[in-house]
Amino acid sequence: MKKEMKRIFTAVAIVCAVFLFAVGCGKRVAVDPGDEQPAVEPTVTETEPAHTPWEPARTWPGEAEDESLDDTAGADLAIKEGRTSAPLLPVYYDFDRSSIRADQEERMVHNGEYMLDNPRVRVRIEGNTDERGTREYNMALGERRAMSTKKYLIDLGVAAERLETLSYGEEKPISFGRDELSWSLNRRSDFVIIQ
Numbered sequence: 683m684k685k686e687m688k689r690i691f692t693a694v695a696i697v698c699a700v701f702l703f704a705v706g707c708g709k710r711v712a713v714d715p716g717d718e719q720p721a722v723e724p725t726v727t728e729t730e731p732a733h734t735p736w737e738p739a740r741t742w743p744g745e746a747e748d749e750s751l752d753d754t755a756g757a758d759l760a761i762k763e764g765r766t767s768a769p770l771l772p773v774y775y776d777f778d779r780s781s782i783r784a785d786q787e788e789r790m791v792h793n794g795e796y797m798l799d800n801p802r803v804r805v806r807i808e809g810n811t812d813e814r815g816t817r818e819y820n821m822a823l824g825e826r827r828a829m830s831t832k833k834y835l836i837d838l839g840v841a842a843e844r845l846e847t848l849s850y851g852e853e854k855p856i857s858f859g860r861d862e863l864s865w866s867l868n869r870r871s872d873f874v875i876i877q
Contacts, residue, residue, distance in 0.1 A: 772873065
């Protein structure tokens with residue numbers, strides 16, 4: 683019985699090896715060096731390409747020269763990114779990090795000032811991640827992001843009882859691509875006004 687099992691196993695291994703070898707060796711085409719076409723240098727234009735509807739702006743809100751976060755009509759600010767309630771702004775993170783990036787601190791200050799100016803507003807901070815990593819790990823990372831954002835707002839003077847946290851992990855992406863741009867849009871904390 684052992685010899686028969688050994689023969690079957692050996693036969694299966696040989697068939698698999700031949701199959702893998704055949705798949706790995708694609709048909710190769712010989713190219714005559716005289717048939718090669720000369721390389722054509724692409725031309726580069728100096729104009730900036732127009733943004734398509736799905737392409738995000740190259741600057742964060744508040745960074746463009748003509749846009750100010752200190753606008754006195756803050757309630758009229760028509761910014762809505764992710765699931766964040768206007769006039770609040772979402773905060774974006776580096777891969778596998780939960781600390782507030784330096785380029786996102788202005789957004790945090792804007793959110794803190796809005797909450798201090800509107801003492802009845804309560805906010806749910808929703809931590810999000812991109813799809814990479816296990817579900818459990820991403821839920822924990824989303825929670826760490828929401829908590830670090832909450833701590834930042836508390837340090838700015840916002841009362842802790844006005845802030846709730848929730849982690850969605852990778853469960854509620856806003857961009858469904860499988861590239862760095864899409865992943866970077868999904869690594870964020872949203873600020874949702876709940877009262």
